[in-house]
Amino acid sequence: MSAARDKLAAERISVIGLGLIGGSIVRGLRAAGYTGPIQAGVADAAEAKRAVELGLVDRAETDTAKAVAGATLVVVAVPIGAMGAVFAELAGAIAPGAVVTDTGSTKLSVIENARAGMGPGIGHYVPGHPIAGTERSGLDAGFAQLFDGRRVILTPTPETDADALSRVEALWSVLGARVSEMDAAHHDEVLAATSHLPHVLAFTLVDTLARMAERTEIFEYAAGGFTDFTRIASSNPELWSDIVTANHDAILPVLERYIGDLEAVRTAIASGERATLAATFGRAKDARDGLAAERG
Amino acid sequence: MSAARDKLAAERISVIGLGLIGGSIVRGLRAAGYTGPIQAGVADAAEAKRAVELGLVDRAETDTAKAVAGATLVVVAVPIGAMGAVFAELAGAIAPGAVVTDTGSTKLSVIENARAGMGPGIGHYVPGHPIAGTERSGLDAGFAQLFDGRRVILTPTPETDADALSRVEALWSVLGARVSEMDAAHHDEVLAATSHLPHVLAFTLVDTLARMAERTEIFEYAAGGFTDFTRIASSNPELWSDIVTANHDAILPVLERYIGDLEAVRTAIASGERATLAATFGRAKDARDGLAAERG
Numbered sequence: 369m370s371a372a373r374d375k376l377a378a379e380r381i382s383v384i385g386l387g388l389i390g391g392s393i394v395r396g397l398r399a400a401g402y403t404g405p406i407q408a409g410v411a412d413a414a415e416a417k418r419a420v421e422l423g424l425v426d427r428a429e430t431d432t433a434k435a436v437a438g439a440t441l442v443v444v445a446v447p448i449g450a451m452g453a454v455f456a457e458l459a460g461a462i463a464p465g466a467v468v469t470d471t472g473s474t475k476l477s478v479i480e481n482a483r484a485g486m487g488p489g490i491g492h493y494v495p496g497h498p499i500a501g502t503e504r505s506g507l508d509a510g511f512a513q514l515f516d517g518r519r520v521i522l523t524p525t526p527e528t529d530a531d532a533l534s535r536v537e538a539l540w541s542v543l544g545a546r547v548s549e550m551d552a553a554h555h556d557e558v559l560a561a562t563s564h565l566p567h568v569l570a571f572t573l574v575d576t577l578a579r580m581a582e583r584t585e586i587f588e589y590a591a592g593g594f595t596d597f598t599r600i601a602s603s604n605p606e607l608w609s610d611i612v613t614a615n616h617d618a619i620l621p622v623l624e625r626y627i628g629d630l631e632a633v634r635t636a637i638a639s640g641e642r643a644t645l646a647a648t649f650g651r652a653k654d655a656r657d658g659l660a661a662e663r664g
Numbered sequence: 665m666s667a668a669r670d671k672l673a674a675e676r677i678s679v680i681g682l683g684l685i686g687g688s689i690v691r692g693l694r695a696a697g698y699t700g701p702i703q704a705g706v707a708d709a710a711e712a713k714r715a716v717e718l719g720l721v722d723r724a725e726t727d728t729a730k731a732v733a734g735a736t737l738v739v740v741a742v743p744i745g746a747m748g749a750v751f752a753e754l755a756g757a758i759a760p761g762a763v764v765t766d767t768g769s770t771k772l773s774v775i776e777n778a779r780a781g782m783g784p785g786i787g788h789y790v791p792g793h794p795i796a797g798t799e800r801s802g803l804d805a806g807f808a809q810l811f812d813g814r815r816v817i818l819t820p821t822p823e824t825d826a827d828a829l830s831r832v833e834a835l836w837s838v839l840g841a842r843v844s845e846m847d848a849a850h851h852d853e854v855l856a857a858t859s860h861l862p863h864v865l866a867f868t869l870v871d872t873l874a875r876m877a878e879r880t881e882i883f884e885y886a887a888g889g890f891t892d893f894t895r896i897a898s899s900n901p902e903l904w905s906d907i908v909t910a911n912h913d914a915i916l917p918v919l920e921r922y923i924g925d926l927e928a929v930r931t932a933i934a935s936g937e938r939a940t941l942a943a944t945f946g947r948a949k950d951a952r953d954g955l956a957a958e959r960g
Contacts, residue, residue: 499885499887500887500888501887501888501889502888503889518887519885519887521885557878558878558881558882558885559885561873561876561878561882562873562882562883562885562886562887562890563886563887563889563890565869566869566889566890566893566894567889568926568929568933569865569869569893569926570893570948571944571945571948571949572922572925572926572929572944572948573861573862573865573922573948574948574949574951574952575925575944575945575947575948575951576918576921576922576925577857577858577918577951578947578948578950578951579947580857580918580921582853582854582857583951585854586854586857586858587858587951587954587955589795589815589817589854589855589858590858590859590955591795591796591797591814591815591858591859592796592797592798593797593799593859593862593863593895593896593899594858594859594862595955595956596892596893596895596896597862597865597866597892597893597895597896598862598952598955599889599892599893599952600889600892600893601945601948601949601951601952602949602952602953602956603889603945603949604949605942605945605946605948605949606942606946608941608945609938609941609942609945610938612933612941613933613936613938613941616933616934616936619933620930620933620934622872622876623926623930623933624930625872625876626868626869626872627923627926627927627930629868629871629872630864630865630868630919630923630926631923633864633868634916634919634920634923637864637908637909637912637915637916637919638912638916640909640912642905642906642909645904645905645908645909646901646902646905648867648868648871649867649871649897649899649901649904649905650901650902651871651874651875652866652867652868652869652870652871652874652897652901653867653870653897653898653899653900653901654874655870655871655873655874655879655883655897656870656894656895656897656898657898658883659883659886659891659894660891660898
């Protein structure tokens, strides 16, 4: 951790996007004792003013080229749908040798954006994804401890250079995260199952119920289980439409498998096959209890 | 509340079943200052011994007839699948004029059990359902505050007498719950949507993922959103198989509607219809945020 801290101390950091993830990165850097300059790219002048007033960053710019000027480590923390535009703007603006990473929830799509934008500079790009978040978004949603003890997956490309990789590892290590590496396509499959599919299911369920005639009454009698189950349906719908669209190749097979399993459960309910239900529910409880036990 | 407390003070209470719900009722009664006798019916001698040692009840019996002897207010808090047997045992055992209520998650099926068991005494039966719970079960799962501020739905039958109804209202009022009345069939539809369907979806998802080859890795990279979304899949599978089987008439239409909506979302993902996804997700977020705001 001390080596990581020393390595990070030499960087001039620029974070593009100060939403939940970017805002938590800059807060976490300060909380971890990073005293170097932090500059940021934000959506508009009002947000730039506020970000500086709140003491989150030293400088905030609405122009991406200005936001990355002089930076040695650039973290692109914008929504998936904005990645293409940001990487296109970075191309001519970053300093030679500057390392670029991102925090996007899908990796193949962002790698494609990065290749298009950075061209021959792609070796200095390290694709990344912190497995952390809440259903909140915006400048006030972030907090310094968001990444503490959480996993960050880096998915280096064949071109990614070793020095760039170790500098990005140092960033996440200082923020308290546990860093691991994975193939980008595999990352997208794993996240489709554990994150993207649950969001699709929760959004769809709440919408199904909201469009029913008894809508008001249904929500009035919802209990704690429903509240937990549907929390992720309060996530940003634009951001999630982009994630689901970007990762549709990995989401579709697991969504189709789920619909098939749900059809089987429907048949079991309709036919009164209680034993089938008990077996399905029991396997699920065992797996879920195992997960809870592992987390402590 | 004081009137309710006075009314309840005159009862001799028997609770059949000391799981999460029954165990919380007896703890809550003591916490609310009820000093009258509490007797209980439990599954086996070891549990009877422990329930008395823990000070949860004054007397615990494995024989239902003995458990309700002398009681003026009987609360049947056993799993849905055991309701029929318990109501059959109650018939010859309860004191004349004793009021019987239950805590089952489905109401039409328990009313049927009660009619079969209590016959002409059905006027003294008040069907009830506290909308409260956790994914835990058993003698140690209950806690005194479980019903505090939570809703309890009573679904009186045409025969239910007014005095019986008001005595059951007093019980829940003393436990801190907000009591309302509803038609039993309507209750079953509302709960199918907000509770039974989410449990079916969560159990099925965890089982789908647990049967995938990448199972270990999938669960390893699951984050907080997944943990919340799947918490209810740790619920008791036997209990939930019974609930789903008992309420299949109300669950099937809303499950089929959900599968239809999910098929539409699948098509939108496959066709890259981002705007359709954004509209669906946006409606869901609005409804979910409204629910969260209402809860404070």
